[in-house]
Amino acid sequence: MAKILGAVALGLGFILLNLTGFSYGALQVGFYRRKCGRSDVEAIVRRVVAAHFVKDRTITPALLRMQFHDCFVRGCDASILLDGSNSEKTSGTNSNVRGFQLIDIIKAALEKACPGVVSCADIIVLATRDAVNMAGGERYIVPTGRRDGFISLSDNVDIPPPEISxxxxxxxxxxxxxxxxxxxxxxxxxxxxxxxxxxxxxxxxxxxxxxxxxxxxxxxxxxxxxxxxxxxxxxxxxxxxxxxxxxxxxxxxxxxxxxxxxxxxxxxxxxxxxxxxxxxxxxxxxxxxxxxxxxxxxxxxxxMGSIGVLTGRQGEIRKSCRAVNPHSHRVKSTHRTTTIN
Ligand code: HEM
Known part of the structure:
Protein backbone atom coordinates (compact mmCIF):
# COMPACT_ATOMS: atom_id res chain seq x y z
CA MET A 1 0.00 0.00 0.00
CA ALA A 2 2.77 2.38 1.04
CA LYS A 3 4.55 1.51 -2.19
CA ILE A 4 1.43 2.28 -4.26
CA LEU A 5 0.92 5.59 -2.44
CA GLY A 6 4.58 6.46 -2.99
CA ALA A 7 4.28 5.70 -6.70
CA VAL A 8 1.09 7.79 -6.97
CA ALA A 9 2.77 10.70 -5.16
CA LEU A 10 5.79 10.42 -7.45
CA GLY A 11 3.56 10.37 -10.53
CA LEU A 12 1.59 13.37 -9.31
CA GLY A 13 4.80 15.24 -8.60
CA PHE A 14 6.03 14.46 -12.10
CA ILE A 15 2.77 15.65 -13.69
CA LEU A 16 2.84 18.82 -11.60
CA LEU A 17 6.41 19.56 -12.60
CA ASN A 18 5.47 19.07 -16.22
CA LEU A 19 2.49 21.35 -15.89
CA THR A 20 4.24 24.12 -14.07
CA GLY A 21 7.66 23.73 -15.62
CA PHE A 22 10.91 23.73 -13.68
CA SER A 23 11.84 27.09 -12.35
CA TYR A 24 15.25 28.72 -12.33
CA GLY A 25 14.99 31.65 -9.97
CA ALA A 26 12.71 34.11 -11.71
CA LEU A 27 12.69 32.05 -14.90
CA GLN A 28 10.59 29.07 -15.86
CA VAL A 29 10.83 26.37 -18.48
CA GLY A 30 7.81 26.67 -20.76
CA PHE A 31 6.97 30.18 -19.53
CA TYR A 32 5.22 31.02 -22.82
CA ARG A 33 3.12 27.86 -22.96
CA ARG A 34 -0.51 28.85 -23.62
CA LYS A 35 0.39 32.56 -23.55
CA CYS A 36 0.33 33.10 -27.32
CA GLY A 37 -3.12 31.93 -28.37
CA ARG A 38 -2.77 28.77 -30.36
CA SER A 39 0.77 29.57 -31.41
CA ASP A 40 3.83 27.91 -29.97
CA VAL A 41 6.34 30.67 -29.19
CA GLU A 42 9.41 28.44 -29.18
CA ALA A 43 8.36 26.83 -32.47
CA ILE A 44 8.01 30.25 -34.12
CA VAL A 45 11.53 31.22 -33.00
CA ARG A 46 12.93 27.93 -34.23
CA ARG A 47 11.22 28.25 -37.62
CA VAL A 48 12.68 31.71 -38.29
CA VAL A 49 16.15 30.69 -37.09
CA ALA A 50 16.06 27.56 -39.27
CA ALA A 51 15.07 29.56 -42.35
CA HIS A 52 18.08 31.82 -41.80
CA PHE A 53 20.51 29.11 -40.83
CA VAL A 54 20.16 27.38 -44.21
CA LYS A 55 21.20 30.63 -45.90
CA ASP A 56 23.87 31.72 -43.43
CA ARG A 57 25.51 29.40 -40.93
CA THR A 58 27.37 32.26 -39.33
CA ILE A 59 24.24 33.21 -37.43
CA THR A 60 25.33 30.65 -34.80
CA PRO A 61 28.50 32.52 -33.77
CA ALA A 62 26.71 35.84 -34.25
CA LEU A 63 23.98 34.93 -31.77
CA LEU A 64 26.34 33.28 -29.29
CA ARG A 65 28.42 36.42 -29.10
CA MET A 66 25.30 38.58 -28.92
CA GLN A 67 24.03 36.61 -25.92
CA PHE A 68 27.40 36.88 -24.18
CA HIS A 69 27.60 40.63 -24.75
CA ASP A 70 23.98 41.10 -23.68
CA CYS A 71 24.08 39.01 -20.51
CA PHE A 72 27.42 40.34 -19.24
CA VAL A 73 26.34 43.98 -19.50
CA ARG A 74 23.43 44.87 -17.18
CA GLY A 75 22.21 41.24 -17.31
CA CYS A 76 20.22 39.40 -20.01
CA ASP A 77 17.86 42.31 -20.65
CA ALA A 78 18.28 42.88 -24.40
CA SER A 79 20.08 46.16 -23.67
CA ILE A 80 22.42 45.30 -26.53
CA LEU A 81 19.52 45.58 -28.98
CA LEU A 82 18.57 49.18 -28.24
CA ASP A 83 19.39 51.76 -30.88
CA GLY A 84 20.59 55.19 -29.87
CA SER A 85 23.52 57.52 -30.28
CA ASN A 86 25.20 56.28 -27.09
CA SER A 87 23.73 52.80 -26.64
CA GLU A 88 25.77 49.60 -26.01
CA LYS A 89 25.77 48.82 -29.73
CA THR A 90 27.82 51.92 -30.44
CA SER A 91 30.72 50.86 -28.21
CA GLY A 92 33.86 49.76 -30.05
CA THR A 93 33.73 46.37 -28.32
CA ASN A 94 30.36 45.69 -29.91
CA SER A 95 31.25 46.96 -33.37
CA ASN A 96 31.30 43.46 -34.86
CA VAL A 97 28.33 42.06 -32.96
CA ARG A 98 25.84 40.84 -35.57
CA GLY A 99 22.39 39.31 -35.83
CA PHE A 100 20.22 42.32 -35.03
CA GLN A 101 18.11 41.94 -38.17
CA LEU A 102 17.42 38.31 -37.45
CA ILE A 103 16.17 39.27 -33.98
CA ASP A 104 13.90 41.90 -35.62
CA ILE A 105 12.44 39.26 -37.93
CA ILE A 106 11.76 36.86 -35.06
CA LYS A 107 10.21 39.67 -33.04
CA ALA A 108 7.96 40.63 -35.97
CA ALA A 109 6.78 37.03 -36.33
CA LEU A 110 6.00 36.84 -32.62
CA GLU A 111 4.25 40.22 -32.52
CA LYS A 112 2.06 39.01 -35.37
CA ALA A 113 1.13 35.86 -33.43
CA CYS A 114 0.63 37.56 -30.05
CA PRO A 115 1.52 41.23 -29.59
CA GLY A 116 3.32 42.32 -26.45
CA VAL A 117 3.94 38.85 -25.04
CA VAL A 118 7.48 37.71 -25.78
CA SER A 119 10.47 39.72 -24.55
CA CYS A 120 13.45 40.52 -26.74
CA ALA A 121 15.71 39.20 -23.97
CA ASP A 122 14.03 35.79 -24.29
CA ILE A 123 14.25 35.92 -28.07
CA ILE A 124 18.05 36.24 -27.84
CA VAL A 125 18.44 33.17 -25.63
CA LEU A 126 15.89 31.04 -27.52
CA ALA A 127 17.33 31.92 -30.93
CA THR A 128 20.88 31.26 -29.71
CA ARG A 129 19.85 27.86 -28.35
CA ASP A 130 18.28 26.92 -31.68
CA ALA A 131 21.24 28.15 -33.71
CA VAL A 132 23.63 26.17 -31.47
CA ASN A 133 21.51 23.07 -32.01
CA MET A 134 21.41 23.58 -35.78
CA ALA A 135 25.22 23.84 -35.80
CA GLY A 136 25.58 20.46 -34.09
CA GLY A 137 25.28 21.42 -30.43
CA GLU A 138 22.81 20.14 -27.88
CA ARG A 139 19.27 21.53 -27.80
CA TYR A 140 19.45 22.58 -24.15
CA ILE A 141 16.24 23.50 -22.36
CA VAL A 142 15.94 27.24 -21.94
CA PRO A 143 13.97 28.74 -19.08
CA THR A 144 12.18 31.95 -20.08
CA GLY A 145 10.31 34.88 -18.55
CA ARG A 146 12.95 37.61 -18.88
CA ARG A 147 11.78 41.18 -19.34
CA ASP A 148 13.45 43.87 -21.40
CA GLY A 149 15.51 46.62 -19.84
CA PHE A 150 15.14 50.38 -20.25
CA ILE A 151 18.77 51.43 -20.26
CA SER A 152 21.60 50.92 -22.72
CA LEU A 153 24.81 52.92 -22.44
CA SER A 154 28.05 52.36 -24.28
CA ASP A 155 29.99 53.25 -21.11
CA ASN A 156 28.55 50.16 -19.42
CA VAL A 157 30.21 47.81 -21.92
CA ASP A 158 33.14 46.31 -20.05
CA ILE A 159 33.81 43.12 -22.03
CA PRO A 160 37.57 42.57 -21.72
CA PRO A 161 40.06 42.32 -24.60
CA PRO A 162 41.50 38.94 -25.69
CA GLU A 163 44.78 39.69 -23.89
CA ILE A 164 43.02 39.28 -20.54
CA SER A 165 44.89 36.94 -18.17
CA MET A 304 24.83 32.63 -18.43
CA GLY A 305 21.25 33.21 -19.56
CA SER A 306 20.12 33.81 -16.01
CA ILE A 307 22.56 36.65 -15.20
CA GLY A 308 20.79 39.78 -13.92
CA VAL A 309 17.38 38.83 -15.27
CA LEU A 310 14.64 41.47 -14.91
CA THR A 311 11.15 40.59 -13.74
CA GLY A 312 7.86 42.41 -13.22
CA ARG A 313 8.09 46.20 -13.31
CA GLN A 314 11.88 46.08 -13.44
CA GLY A 315 11.40 45.54 -17.15
CA GLU A 316 8.88 45.51 -19.97
CA ILE A 317 7.98 43.63 -23.13
CA ARG A 318 9.23 45.88 -25.91
CA LYS A 319 7.17 46.34 -29.06
CA SER A 320 10.34 46.80 -31.09
CA CYS A 321 13.56 45.27 -29.84
CA ARG A 322 15.40 48.42 -30.89
CA ALA A 323 13.54 50.88 -28.64
CA VAL A 324 11.93 51.10 -25.23
CA ASN A 325 8.15 51.39 -25.47
CA PRO A 326 6.99 54.97 -26.06
CA HIS A 327 4.83 55.12 -22.96
CA SER A 328 7.10 53.21 -20.69
CA HIS A 329 7.13 54.83 -17.23
CA ARG A 330 10.92 54.81 -17.33
CA VAL A 331 11.06 57.01 -20.41
CA LYS A 332 9.48 59.84 -18.48
CA SER A 333 11.40 59.31 -15.28
CA THR A 334 14.94 59.07 -16.62
CA HIS A 335 16.72 60.83 -19.41
CA ARG A 336 19.35 58.09 -19.35
CA THR A 337 16.94 55.81 -21.19
CA THR A 338 17.78 55.22 -24.80
CA THR A 339 15.13 55.72 -27.42
CA ILE A 340 15.25 55.09 -31.12
CA ASN A 341 16.81 57.86 -33.19
C1 HEM B 1 36.69 37.10 -21.46
C2 HEM B 1 35.98 36.43 -22.31
C3 HEM B 1 36.01 36.59 -23.81
C4 HEM B 1 36.83 37.33 -24.60
C5 HEM B 1 38.00 38.21 -24.18
C6 HEM B 1 36.39 37.14 -25.96
C7 HEM B 1 36.96 37.75 -27.05
C8 HEM B 1 36.52 37.61 -28.35
C9 HEM B 1 37.08 38.29 -29.49
C10 HEM B 1 38.24 39.29 -29.44
C11 HEM B 1 36.42 37.87 -30.59
C12 HEM B 1 36.66 38.33 -32.02
C13 HEM B 1 35.70 39.45 -32.36
C14 HEM B 1 35.86 39.96 -33.77
O1 HEM B 1 36.94 40.00 -34.31
O2 HEM B 1 34.84 40.32 -34.36
C15 HEM B 1 35.43 36.92 -30.15
C16 HEM B 1 34.56 36.27 -30.99
C17 HEM B 1 33.57 35.44 -30.54
N1 HEM B 1 33.22 35.18 -29.23
FE1 HEM B 1 34.32 35.64 -27.63
N2 HEM B 1 35.32 36.27 -25.97
C18 HEM B 1 35.06 35.91 -24.68
C19 HEM B 1 34.05 35.08 -24.24
C20 HEM B 1 33.05 34.59 -25.05
C21 HEM B 1 31.89 33.90 -24.57
C22 HEM B 1 31.57 33.62 -23.11
C23 HEM B 1 31.14 33.58 -25.66
C24 HEM B 1 29.81 32.88 -25.74
C25 HEM B 1 29.37 32.03 -24.87
C26 HEM B 1 31.88 34.05 -26.82
C27 HEM B 1 31.49 33.85 -28.13
C28 HEM B 1 32.17 34.32 -29.22
C29 HEM B 1 31.84 33.97 -30.59
C30 HEM B 1 30.79 32.96 -31.02
C31 HEM B 1 32.70 34.69 -31.42
C32 HEM B 1 32.71 34.71 -32.96
C33 HEM B 1 31.80 35.83 -33.43
C34 HEM B 1 31.58 35.90 -34.92
O3 HEM B 1 32.05 35.05 -35.67
O4 HEM B 1 30.90 36.84 -35.33
N3 HEM B 1 33.01 34.67 -26.41
N4 HEM B 1 35.51 36.78 -28.78
Whole structure:
Protein backbone atom coordinates (compact mmCIF):
# COMPACT_ATOMS: atom_id res chain seq x y z
CA MET A 1 0.00 0.00 0.00
CA ALA A 2 2.77 2.38 1.04
CA LYS A 3 4.55 1.51 -2.19
CA ILE A 4 1.43 2.28 -4.26
CA LEU A 5 0.92 5.59 -2.44
CA GLY A 6 4.58 6.46 -2.99
CA ALA A 7 4.28 5.70 -6.70
CA VAL A 8 1.09 7.79 -6.97
CA ALA A 9 2.77 10.70 -5.16
CA LEU A 10 5.79 10.42 -7.45
CA GLY A 11 3.56 10.37 -10.53
CA LEU A 12 1.59 13.37 -9.31
CA GLY A 13 4.80 15.24 -8.60
CA PHE A 14 6.03 14.46 -12.10
CA ILE A 15 2.77 15.65 -13.69
CA LEU A 16 2.84 18.82 -11.60
CA LEU A 17 6.41 19.56 -12.60
CA ASN A 18 5.47 19.07 -16.22
CA LEU A 19 2.49 21.35 -15.89
CA THR A 20 4.24 24.12 -14.07
CA GLY A 21 7.66 23.73 -15.62
CA PHE A 22 10.91 23.73 -13.68
CA SER A 23 11.84 27.09 -12.35
CA TYR A 24 15.25 28.72 -12.33
CA GLY A 25 14.99 31.65 -9.97
CA ALA A 26 12.71 34.11 -11.71
CA LEU A 27 12.69 32.05 -14.90
CA GLN A 28 10.59 29.07 -15.86
CA VAL A 29 10.83 26.37 -18.48
CA GLY A 30 7.81 26.67 -20.76
CA PHE A 31 6.97 30.18 -19.53
CA TYR A 32 5.22 31.02 -22.82
CA ARG A 33 3.12 27.86 -22.96
CA ARG A 34 -0.51 28.85 -23.62
CA LYS A 35 0.39 32.56 -23.55
CA CYS A 36 0.33 33.10 -27.32
CA GLY A 37 -3.12 31.93 -28.37
CA ARG A 38 -2.77 28.77 -30.36
CA SER A 39 0.77 29.57 -31.41
CA ASP A 40 3.83 27.91 -29.97
CA VAL A 41 6.34 30.67 -29.19
CA GLU A 42 9.41 28.44 -29.18
CA ALA A 43 8.36 26.83 -32.47
CA ILE A 44 8.01 30.25 -34.12
CA VAL A 45 11.53 31.22 -33.00
CA ARG A 46 12.93 27.93 -34.23
CA ARG A 47 11.22 28.25 -37.62
CA VAL A 48 12.68 31.71 -38.29
CA VAL A 49 16.15 30.69 -37.09
CA ALA A 50 16.06 27.56 -39.27
CA ALA A 51 15.07 29.56 -42.35
CA HIS A 52 18.08 31.82 -41.80
CA PHE A 53 20.51 29.11 -40.83
CA VAL A 54 20.16 27.38 -44.21
CA LYS A 55 21.20 30.63 -45.90
CA ASP A 56 23.87 31.72 -43.43
CA ARG A 57 25.51 29.40 -40.93
CA THR A 58 27.37 32.26 -39.33
CA ILE A 59 24.24 33.21 -37.43
CA THR A 60 25.33 30.65 -34.80
CA PRO A 61 28.50 32.52 -33.77
CA ALA A 62 26.71 35.84 -34.25
CA LEU A 63 23.98 34.93 -31.77
CA LEU A 64 26.34 33.28 -29.29
CA ARG A 65 28.42 36.42 -29.10
CA MET A 66 25.30 38.58 -28.92
CA GLN A 67 24.03 36.61 -25.92
CA PHE A 68 27.40 36.88 -24.18
CA HIS A 69 27.60 40.63 -24.75
CA ASP A 70 23.98 41.10 -23.68
CA CYS A 71 24.08 39.01 -20.51
CA PHE A 72 27.42 40.34 -19.24
CA VAL A 73 26.34 43.98 -19.50
CA ARG A 74 23.43 44.87 -17.18
CA GLY A 75 22.21 41.24 -17.31
CA CYS A 76 20.22 39.40 -20.01
CA ASP A 77 17.86 42.31 -20.65
CA ALA A 78 18.28 42.88 -24.40
CA SER A 79 20.08 46.16 -23.67
CA ILE A 80 22.42 45.30 -26.53
CA LEU A 81 19.52 45.58 -28.98
CA LEU A 82 18.57 49.18 -28.24
CA ASP A 83 19.39 51.76 -30.88
CA GLY A 84 20.59 55.19 -29.87
CA SER A 85 23.52 57.52 -30.28
CA ASN A 86 25.20 56.28 -27.09
CA SER A 87 23.73 52.80 -26.64
CA GLU A 88 25.77 49.60 -26.01
CA LYS A 89 25.77 48.82 -29.73
CA THR A 90 27.82 51.92 -30.44
CA SER A 91 30.72 50.86 -28.21
CA GLY A 92 33.86 49.76 -30.05
CA THR A 93 33.73 46.37 -28.32
CA ASN A 94 30.36 45.69 -29.91
CA SER A 95 31.25 46.96 -33.37
CA ASN A 96 31.30 43.46 -34.86
CA VAL A 97 28.33 42.06 -32.96
CA ARG A 98 25.84 40.84 -35.57
CA GLY A 99 22.39 39.31 -35.83
CA PHE A 100 20.22 42.32 -35.03
CA GLN A 101 18.11 41.94 -38.17
CA LEU A 102 17.42 38.31 -37.45
CA ILE A 103 16.17 39.27 -33.98
CA ASP A 104 13.90 41.90 -35.62
CA ILE A 105 12.44 39.26 -37.93
CA ILE A 106 11.76 36.86 -35.06
CA LYS A 107 10.21 39.67 -33.04
CA ALA A 108 7.96 40.63 -35.97
CA ALA A 109 6.78 37.03 -36.33
CA LEU A 110 6.00 36.84 -32.62
CA GLU A 111 4.25 40.22 -32.52
CA LYS A 112 2.06 39.01 -35.37
CA ALA A 113 1.13 35.86 -33.43
CA CYS A 114 0.63 37.56 -30.05
CA PRO A 115 1.52 41.23 -29.59
CA GLY A 116 3.32 42.32 -26.45
CA VAL A 117 3.94 38.85 -25.04
CA VAL A 118 7.48 37.71 -25.78
CA SER A 119 10.47 39.72 -24.55
CA CYS A 120 13.45 40.52 -26.74
CA ALA A 121 15.71 39.20 -23.97
CA ASP A 122 14.03 35.79 -24.29
CA ILE A 123 14.25 35.92 -28.07
CA ILE A 124 18.05 36.24 -27.84
CA VAL A 125 18.44 33.17 -25.63
CA LEU A 126 15.89 31.04 -27.52
CA ALA A 127 17.33 31.92 -30.93
CA THR A 128 20.88 31.26 -29.71
CA ARG A 129 19.85 27.86 -28.35
CA ASP A 130 18.28 26.92 -31.68
CA ALA A 131 21.24 28.15 -33.71
CA VAL A 132 23.63 26.17 -31.47
CA ASN A 133 21.51 23.07 -32.01
CA MET A 134 21.41 23.58 -35.78
CA ALA A 135 25.22 23.84 -35.80
CA GLY A 136 25.58 20.46 -34.09
CA GLY A 137 25.28 21.42 -30.43
CA GLU A 138 22.81 20.14 -27.88
CA ARG A 139 19.27 21.53 -27.80
CA TYR A 140 19.45 22.58 -24.15
CA ILE A 141 16.24 23.50 -22.36
CA VAL A 142 15.94 27.24 -21.94
CA PRO A 143 13.97 28.74 -19.08
CA THR A 144 12.18 31.95 -20.08
CA GLY A 145 10.31 34.88 -18.55
CA ARG A 146 12.95 37.61 -18.88
CA ARG A 147 11.78 41.18 -19.34
CA ASP A 148 13.45 43.87 -21.40
CA GLY A 149 15.51 46.62 -19.84
CA PHE A 150 15.14 50.38 -20.25
CA ILE A 151 18.77 51.43 -20.26
CA SER A 152 21.60 50.92 -22.72
CA LEU A 153 24.81 52.92 -22.44
CA SER A 154 28.05 52.36 -24.28
CA ASP A 155 29.99 53.25 -21.11
CA ASN A 156 28.55 50.16 -19.42
CA VAL A 157 30.21 47.81 -21.92
CA ASP A 158 33.14 46.31 -20.05
CA ILE A 159 33.81 43.12 -22.03
CA PRO A 160 37.57 42.57 -21.72
CA PRO A 161 40.06 42.32 -24.60
CA PRO A 162 41.50 38.94 -25.69
CA GLU A 163 44.78 39.69 -23.89
CA ILE A 164 43.02 39.28 -20.54
CA SER A 165 44.89 36.94 -18.17
CA UNK A 166 43.28 33.74 -16.90
CA UNK A 167 43.30 35.23 -13.38
CA UNK A 168 41.40 38.32 -14.52
CA UNK A 169 39.05 36.25 -16.69
CA UNK A 170 38.18 34.03 -13.70
CA UNK A 171 37.45 37.18 -11.66
CA UNK A 172 35.39 38.68 -14.50
CA UNK A 173 33.20 35.58 -14.77
CA UNK A 174 32.97 35.25 -10.97
CA UNK A 175 31.50 38.78 -10.76
CA UNK A 176 28.57 37.38 -12.76
CA UNK A 177 28.19 34.28 -10.59
CA UNK A 178 30.00 31.96 -13.00
CA UNK A 179 32.81 29.70 -11.77
CA UNK A 180 35.96 28.54 -13.53
CA UNK A 181 34.24 25.44 -14.92
CA UNK A 182 31.41 27.53 -16.36
CA UNK A 183 33.96 29.88 -17.86
CA UNK A 184 35.93 27.16 -19.62
CA UNK A 185 32.69 25.62 -20.90
CA UNK A 186 31.51 28.98 -22.23
CA UNK A 187 34.78 29.61 -24.03
CA UNK A 188 33.80 26.53 -26.03
CA UNK A 189 31.67 29.01 -28.02
CA UNK A 190 34.96 29.86 -29.75
CA UNK A 191 34.53 26.54 -31.58
CA UNK A 192 32.59 28.57 -34.16
CA UNK A 193 32.99 32.00 -35.67
CA UNK A 194 35.88 34.26 -36.40
CA UNK A 195 38.15 36.88 -34.99
CA UNK A 196 39.47 39.77 -37.01
CA UNK A 197 43.21 39.97 -37.64
CA UNK A 198 43.53 43.13 -35.54
CA UNK A 199 42.95 41.05 -32.38
CA UNK A 200 45.93 38.77 -33.05
CA UNK A 201 48.51 41.07 -34.65
CA UNK A 202 50.43 41.38 -31.40
CA UNK A 203 50.71 37.58 -31.13
CA UNK A 204 52.02 37.42 -34.69
CA UNK A 205 54.25 40.49 -34.92
CA UNK A 206 55.17 41.44 -31.34
CA UNK A 207 53.69 44.94 -31.54
CA UNK A 208 54.69 45.56 -27.90
CA UNK A 209 58.32 44.74 -28.71
CA UNK A 210 58.66 42.21 -25.89
CA UNK A 211 59.81 39.16 -27.87
CA UNK A 212 62.43 40.61 -30.19
CA UNK A 213 59.90 40.75 -33.02
CA UNK A 214 59.14 37.03 -32.80
CA UNK A 215 55.64 35.51 -32.81
CA UNK A 216 54.07 34.38 -29.54
CA UNK A 217 55.92 31.14 -28.66
CA UNK A 218 52.72 29.63 -27.26
CA UNK A 219 51.40 29.43 -30.84
CA UNK A 220 52.48 26.57 -33.12
CA UNK A 221 55.10 28.21 -35.40
CA UNK A 222 53.54 26.64 -38.49
CA UNK A 223 50.23 28.29 -37.63
CA UNK A 224 51.80 31.68 -36.89
CA UNK A 225 53.60 31.53 -40.25
CA UNK A 226 50.28 30.91 -42.05
CA UNK A 227 48.50 33.62 -40.08
CA UNK A 228 51.21 36.19 -40.76
CA UNK A 229 50.42 35.82 -44.43
CA UNK A 230 46.68 36.03 -43.79
CA UNK A 231 47.05 39.03 -41.49
CA UNK A 232 49.84 41.22 -42.87
CA UNK A 233 50.83 44.16 -40.69
CA UNK A 234 49.87 46.88 -43.13
CA UNK A 235 46.69 45.38 -44.54
CA UNK A 236 43.89 47.57 -45.82
CA UNK A 237 41.20 45.14 -44.63
CA UNK A 238 40.79 43.52 -41.22
CA UNK A 239 40.38 39.92 -42.43
CA UNK A 240 38.52 37.22 -40.52
CA UNK A 241 40.32 34.17 -39.10
CA UNK A 242 38.48 31.07 -37.83
CA UNK A 243 38.59 30.74 -34.05
CA UNK A 244 38.55 26.95 -34.46
CA UNK A 245 41.47 26.11 -36.71
CA UNK A 246 40.18 22.64 -37.53
CA UNK A 247 38.77 23.44 -40.95
CA UNK A 248 36.30 20.56 -40.93
CA UNK A 249 34.69 21.70 -37.72
CA UNK A 250 35.09 25.48 -37.84
CA UNK A 251 31.31 25.94 -38.15
CA UNK A 252 30.30 23.09 -35.85
CA UNK A 253 29.52 23.39 -32.16
CA UNK A 254 31.70 20.57 -30.84
CA UNK A 255 34.76 20.06 -28.62
CA UNK A 256 37.32 20.68 -31.35
CA UNK A 257 38.24 24.12 -29.95
CA UNK A 258 39.69 22.38 -26.87
CA UNK A 259 41.63 19.88 -29.01
CA UNK A 260 43.11 22.71 -31.03
CA UNK A 261 44.25 24.77 -28.05
CA UNK A 262 45.95 21.68 -26.61
CA UNK A 263 48.15 21.54 -29.71
CA UNK A 264 49.01 25.25 -29.56
CA UNK A 265 46.53 26.24 -32.23
CA UNK A 266 44.51 28.69 -30.17
CA UNK A 267 43.84 31.97 -31.98
CA UNK A 268 43.10 34.50 -29.27
CA UNK A 269 45.68 34.82 -26.52
CA UNK A 270 43.15 34.01 -23.79
CA UNK A 271 42.01 30.91 -25.71
CA UNK A 272 45.57 29.58 -25.74
CA UNK A 273 46.13 30.50 -22.09
CA UNK A 274 43.21 28.27 -21.07
CA UNK A 275 45.22 25.27 -22.24
CA UNK A 276 48.32 26.39 -20.33
CA UNK A 277 47.10 27.65 -16.96
CA UNK A 278 47.15 25.02 -14.20
CA UNK A 279 43.61 25.98 -13.10
CA UNK A 280 41.99 25.58 -16.50
CA UNK A 281 44.18 23.03 -18.31
CA UNK A 282 42.69 19.96 -16.57
CA UNK A 283 39.19 21.11 -17.59
CA UNK A 284 40.35 21.65 -21.18
CA UNK A 285 41.95 18.18 -21.29
CA UNK A 286 38.74 16.60 -19.98
CA UNK A 287 36.60 18.36 -22.58
CA UNK A 288 38.99 17.60 -25.45
CA UNK A 289 39.12 13.90 -24.65
CA UNK A 290 35.61 13.27 -23.37
CA UNK A 291 32.03 13.36 -24.58
CA UNK A 292 30.62 15.77 -22.02
CA UNK A 293 31.04 19.04 -23.92
CA UNK A 294 27.56 19.30 -25.50
CA UNK A 295 25.71 18.90 -22.19
CA UNK A 296 28.14 21.05 -20.22
CA UNK A 297 28.08 23.81 -22.80
CA UNK A 298 24.28 23.76 -22.65
CA UNK A 299 24.26 24.01 -18.85
CA UNK A 300 26.75 26.87 -18.93
CA UNK A 301 24.64 28.72 -21.52
CA UNK A 302 21.56 28.30 -19.31
CA UNK A 303 23.55 29.70 -16.38
CA MET A 304 24.83 32.63 -18.43
CA GLY A 305 21.25 33.21 -19.56
CA SER A 306 20.12 33.81 -16.01
CA ILE A 307 22.56 36.65 -15.20
CA GLY A 308 20.79 39.78 -13.92
CA VAL A 309 17.38 38.83 -15.27
CA LEU A 310 14.64 41.47 -14.91
CA THR A 311 11.15 40.59 -13.74
CA GLY A 312 7.86 42.41 -13.22
CA ARG A 313 8.09 46.20 -13.31
CA GLN A 314 11.88 46.08 -13.44
CA GLY A 315 11.40 45.54 -17.15
CA GLU A 316 8.88 45.51 -19.97
CA ILE A 317 7.98 43.63 -23.13
CA ARG A 318 9.23 45.88 -25.91
CA LYS A 319 7.17 46.34 -29.06
CA SER A 320 10.34 46.80 -31.09
CA CYS A 321 13.56 45.27 -29.84
CA ARG A 322 15.40 48.42 -30.89
CA ALA A 323 13.54 50.88 -28.64
CA VAL A 324 11.93 51.10 -25.23
CA ASN A 325 8.15 51.39 -25.47
CA PRO A 326 6.99 54.97 -26.06
CA HIS A 327 4.83 55.12 -22.96
CA SER A 328 7.10 53.21 -20.69
CA HIS A 329 7.13 54.83 -17.23
CA ARG A 330 10.92 54.81 -17.33
CA VAL A 331 11.06 57.01 -20.41
CA LYS A 332 9.48 59.84 -18.48
CA SER A 333 11.40 59.31 -15.28
CA THR A 334 14.94 59.07 -16.62
CA HIS A 335 16.72 60.83 -19.41
CA ARG A 336 19.35 58.09 -19.35
CA THR A 337 16.94 55.81 -21.19
CA THR A 338 17.78 55.22 -24.80
CA THR A 339 15.13 55.72 -27.42
CA ILE A 340 15.25 55.09 -31.12
CA ASN A 341 16.81 57.86 -33.19
C1 HEM B 1 36.69 37.10 -21.46
C2 HEM B 1 35.98 36.43 -22.31
C3 HEM B 1 36.01 36.59 -23.81
C4 HEM B 1 36.83 37.33 -24.60
C5 HEM B 1 38.00 38.21 -24.18
C6 HEM B 1 36.39 37.14 -25.96
C7 HEM B 1 36.96 37.75 -27.05
C8 HEM B 1 36.52 37.61 -28.35
C9 HEM B 1 37.08 38.29 -29.49
C10 HEM B 1 38.24 39.29 -29.44
C11 HEM B 1 36.42 37.87 -30.59
C12 HEM B 1 36.66 38.33 -32.02
C13 HEM B 1 35.70 39.45 -32.36
C14 HEM B 1 35.86 39.96 -33.77
O1 HEM B 1 36.94 40.00 -34.31
O2 HEM B 1 34.84 40.32 -34.36
C15 HEM B 1 35.43 36.92 -30.15
C16 HEM B 1 34.56 36.27 -30.99
C17 HEM B 1 33.57 35.44 -30.54
N1 HEM B 1 33.22 35.18 -29.23
FE1 HEM B 1 34.32 35.64 -27.63
N2 HEM B 1 35.32 36.27 -25.97
C18 HEM B 1 35.06 35.91 -24.68
C19 HEM B 1 34.05 35.08 -24.24
C20 HEM B 1 33.05 34.59 -25.05
C21 HEM B 1 31.89 33.90 -24.57
C22 HEM B 1 31.57 33.62 -23.11
C23 HEM B 1 31.14 33.58 -25.66
C24 HEM B 1 29.81 32.88 -25.74
C25 HEM B 1 29.37 32.03 -24.87
C26 HEM B 1 31.88 34.05 -26.82
C27 HEM B 1 31.49 33.85 -28.13
C28 HEM B 1 32.17 34.32 -29.22
C29 HEM B 1 31.84 33.97 -30.59
C30 HEM B 1 30.79 32.96 -31.02
C31 HEM B 1 32.70 34.69 -31.42
C32 HEM B 1 32.71 34.71 -32.96
C33 HEM B 1 31.80 35.83 -33.43
C34 HEM B 1 31.58 35.90 -34.92
O3 HEM B 1 32.05 35.05 -35.67
O4 HEM B 1 30.90 36.84 -35.33
N3 HEM B 1 33.01 34.67 -26.41
N4 HEM B 1 35.51 36.78 -28.78
Missing amino acids: VTDAIAFFAQKGLNTLDMVHLFGAHTVGVTHCSFILDRLFDLQGQRGGKPDPTMDPRLSAVLKRRCPLKASVDSPVNLDQNLRSANIVDNSFYKEILIKRGILQIDQELALDRRTRPIVVGLANGTTFPAQFGSAMIK
